[in-house]
Amino acid sequence: MSRLQDLEVFVQVVESGNFAKAAAQLQLNPSAVSRRISNLEDHLGVRLFNRTTRSLSLTEVGKRYFNRCLNILGDIEEAEQEARQHSDEPQGLLQVSCSTFFAYQVILSRLTEFLNQHPQVRLKLVLTDDVVDVVAEGVDVAIRIGELADSSLIARRLVSNRRIVCAAPAYLERHGIPMTPDDLAQHNCLVLSAYKTTLNQWRFKDGSGYREMSVQGNFEVNSGNALYKALLAGVGISRVATALVTCDLQSGRLIRLLEDYEDDTDGGIYAVFPSDRYLLPKVRVFVEFLVNTLSQQ
Incomplete structure (x- = not known):
């Protein structure tokens, strides 16, 4: 088994509470699970579990190692999901925040074309001239005109603008x-x-x-x-x-x-989205739609 599989076995044992239940979840023999944990402890040079005939608990080192393993496996799962999503058809609810003016000038005139090209996307427009909290409001894409304040958001420049x-x-x-x-x-x-x-x-x-x-x-x-x-x-x-x-x-x-x-400062028009969300297909195709529409204008 690989090092990654060792981590998966270790996490499953912790979450199951004993070797037998972990073995059942992993479809392995209990002796194989016990052997993998012993080999892992030998490799690390530390004891991860306190074992008795009736109980199994993590050592202090085991607790820290468990938390790190959860982060590692979570990152791997997210990376795999991102890769799969990028190969999937754009789909699901796409929530977009922009001004009413921008919606009328750019989006609504070509809305039928966009939705016909991506029939599995459901577009929800939130029209406001205020700057919304993208993360708190669950917005997938927000359109911002002018200079952007420093933030944790990812910004994609759509077009130059003065x-x-x-x-x-x-x-x-x-x-x-x-x-x-x-x-x-x-x-x-x-x-x-x-x-x-x-x-x-x-x-x-x-x-x-x-x-x-x-x-x-x-x-x-x-x-x-x-x-x-x-x-x-x-x-x-x-x-x-x-x-x-x-x-x-x-x-x-x-x-x-x-x-x-004229003030020759180029403020730009941007599509912004949360940095902790990878670029889902529905977001990617909508941003491309905005770029194409604005370039034609």
Whole structure:
């Protein structure tokens, strides 16, 4: 028997409480189990069990060795499960957290295609503009826009992204076009309240570096999708993620403003998932779906 099998026999004896029950579970002779434990103790040079005619208990060394063996066998089982999962068809419940705006702009338009390609996946979208606790909420994938805070999450960059200032033609026809960031003081700027703060600090670049400006307007909302609808309707000027309004800019529904002063920081759009969960097939195919969809946009 291999060293790994020795560990399995040892753990089974501990969990069964005696050699006979362990032998039955392992489909071995009790004498073979006893011999394996004796050989293991000889190899280690320590006594793992205190034996009497009526009882069997672990020594102090045996207790520590048992805990380490549990970890080793657990890691092996998880590695085998991961390997099997990667060869399996994507399946099961896939819980995804993202903003309503991202869902409408990216996911919903191609949802039928994704589900038809992966009929054994059940997709549950959790739409919120707040940052959810991925681990506590049992989320498989969360979509994050902008810089990521340091965390234990694994992040997969989906696409480059910058925030730009834009407005609908109808608004600009009524109020004119701002030529510098300072001109925004004379305009109606739409504000998104999300992530437990109000995003009314807009960052610009000028000859001396970067500066932030506090903007104001008569419309504030905690939904990115509602802000987007108000922007298209010509309510005011807003600062939005480039990757999510590319089609609007190309069609002329939105006009890009203050390009010479744009903050060129690439915040990116990311898919994040817990680091203690290996990449299941359902997660892998969904991330690939996001990459393909965003690259086409």
